[in-house]
């Protein structure tokens with residue numbers, strides 16, 4: 001597609017996110033309007049939802065896509081959740097894995113301390129409140145006389161993990177019909193719980 005001089009849409013618009021659905025309508029990813037237009041022009045995808053303003057091509061104006069669907073089914077490798085503080089807290093529901101107190105000033109604790117050769121891996125990191133983290137320090141569970149409420153393990157990626165990583169909510173209204181159950185999958189922060 002060529003865009004004549006003087007009619008170049010704003011950079012912002014061309015980089016606005018477009019929801020990409022797989023051939024079976026399963027949400028797959030997010031791309032830019034620019035990329036979505038290329039896919040549609042090359043007959044790789046169809047527009048399911050438009051309405052992000054007008055895009056001008058050499059020959060005509062059209063509505064910028066908001067949701068597209070690929071004509072061919074894409075098989076993707078398993079998506080893995082990135083090991084970040086936020087994802088560790090999310091896996092543990094923002095609850096200290098030692099004392100069970102939710103929310104508050106949370107930290108990440110290495111079950112086998114790094115100074116003892118513990119790895120920064122899903123099965124060795126847990127959410128800990130500051131007092132528990134302090135108590136544990138560079139000790140093992142036995143030495144610190146602490147117990148985990150459950151064994152840490154790698155979480156499986158939620159249905160919309162890739163999309164949530166790419167675009168912050170709230171999403172465009174036009175996306176919502178294609179993201180069923182989104183509310184239930186949204187990460188919820190448990191506010192500071194009362195300690196007793």
Ligand SMILES: [Zn+2]
Nearest residue numbers: 096099129132
């Ligand atoms: Zn604690």
